[in-house]
Every structure is written in C-alpha cells, then in structure tokens.
Amino acid sequence: MSSTAPAPDEEAFEDAHVLDPAATQDSQEQISSEISAIHAEASGETQPRLDFPPYRSSLLRHPTKSMVHADPETIELWSPAFGDRDVHPLESDLTIQRGGEPIGERIKVRGRVLDGDGRPVRGQLVEIWQANAAGRYVHKRDQHPAPLDPNFTGIGRTLTDEQGRYEFTTIKPAPYPWKNHHNAWRPAHIHFSLFGTDFTQRMITQMYFPGDPLFSLDPIYQGITDQKARDRLVATYDHSVTSHEWNTGYYWDIVLSGSNRTWMEDEEGEH
Numbered sequence: 001m002s003s004t005a006p007a008p009d010e011e012a013f014e015d016a017h018v019l020d021p022a023a024t025q026d027s028q029e030q031i032s033s034e035i036s037a038i039h040a041e042a043s044g045e046t047q048p049r050l051d052f053p054p055y056r057s058s059l060l061r062h063p064t065k066s067m068v069h070a071d072p073e074t075i076e077l078w079s080p081a082f083g084d085r086d087v088h089p090l091e092s093d094l095t096i097q098r099g100g101e102p103i104g105e106r107i108k109v110r111g112r113v114l115d116g117d118g119r120p121v122r123g124q125l126v127e128i129w130q131a132n133a134a135g136r137y138v139h140k141r142d143q144h145p146a147p148l149d150p151n152f153t154g155i156g157r158t159l160t161d162e163q164g165r166y167e168f169t170t171i172k173p174a175p176y177p178w179k180n181h182h183n184a185w186r187p188a189h190i191h192f193s194l195f196g197t198d199f200t201q202r203m204i205t206q207m208y209f210p211g212d213p214l215f216s217l218d219p220i221y222q223g224i225t226d227q228k229a230r231d232r233l234v235a236t237y238d239h240s241v242t243s244h245e246w247n248t249g250y251y252w253d254i255v256l257s258g259s260n261r262t263w264m265e266d267e268e269g270e271h
C-alpha cells in the first residue's frame, strides 16, 4: 500500500459517510424552518425519526428498512458480562487520567439507571465520551481548530450500584461545530452507552445541559419531535451534587423502557 492510500478501515468509514457537498451549504434558517415544519405535523413521537431530513449527515446512512428481530444464540446470552472486578472505581473520574488537571469547569454527573417501572438497574456498565472544555474530541476525525487538552481523554466508565446509581467526575464539555449545514453547532453534550447483562444489549444516548441556547437549532436534539421526550435528555443542575470549592453538579436519570423511556440513538451516531 502506498503512503497516500487510506487504511482499509478509514476508507470504508469515509465511504459510508459521504455527504452531498451542496447539503452542507444549507443555512441555519433553512434547517430551522424544516425542523419547524416537521414538528408542526408530528405528535406523540418520543423516539427520534430515523428519516429526519434536517439531520443532513444522516440522510445516506440512516436505516431504511425495519429492524429484523434475531434470536440471540444461547452463548450470547451467557457470554461475558461485566463484573465489579472489570471496572476500577477511578475510571469514573475523567479529571485524574493524566499527569495534570484538565482545563475547564469541573462537574459531577450523577443519576440512576431505571427500568420502565422505576426499579433500579444494578451492575450496569455505563460508559461516557465527550468533547473537552474547548469543544474538541480526542479523535483523528475531529480536526476543527480548537485545542486538545493533554490532561483530558474524554472517556470514562463505571458500574451502577445496588440502587442503580452512577456518578462521573469530569469537565463540562463545550459546544462544537459540525458539517451538517453551514455554521452548524452542537449543543454541549455527553454521550452515554449502557451495556446490559450480555452482548446483545447496548443502548446509546446523549445528555445535555440545561438552558443551552443551541437546543432550538440542533437537528439531532430536534430529531425527537415531542418536547417532553426532548426534555428528558436534559440534566438538572443539582446543588446537592456540588462540592465546596471543587465542583458543580448535574443530575440525570436514564429510563430504559416504558412511557418515560430515554431516547436512544442508533449506533451509527457520531456527533
């Protein structure tokens, strides 16, 4: 392979995410008016539409067929789950992973993982990833001109306890630009992945911060047409989660099923 040829995985990844160059020239006004028109005729949809045209960068990669239900092999239901010994308690603190302190507002994010009847989901692997305080991810595909932080990877994980509780210490992420349309910015968010008791169970979602001025402009957040369902993605500022002279705090519960279910995205989501 020559030095200029992309690695096979990189090539496949790029091919799967080809955008119509003209689409990225659409204005925020165009995107916002399309969102308004869709919301005006929608009602009671608490999960995102897979076909949501204002989310331009998903047009060529969202699923177009109904999901196929596959019975998992027995081995998949009994294969390695995650136990207490697999996840170190310090992995939930994203501020101590390197030699120094990351830049930014130190926060704790705390909440519970619940089933549709409000029962705690115990021993659940909760993983997060996020941009840093400048809105930059540690990822080769994130090349926008904001600084990386040598003391921040943006990745952490933990297991829920007997009451279904999780807690992370991290840095508040900043909004960042993306190429969905001209001058598109994502509201600040933390990605969450929840692993169940076996490898057939994984769900991914995003947590947002209250009062973000970018909510109304964002075609991913607005891809859920029901306001109450969108609200459930927004954490609450909670002074009881703060610490004296150390961190501010947010509280966010994740509900896996039922009418108050938290929105979950497909695993192709990348923003």
Ligand SMILES: [Fe+2]
Pocket (backbone or CB within 6 Å): 131, 189, 191, 270, 271
């Ligand atoms: Fe993101």
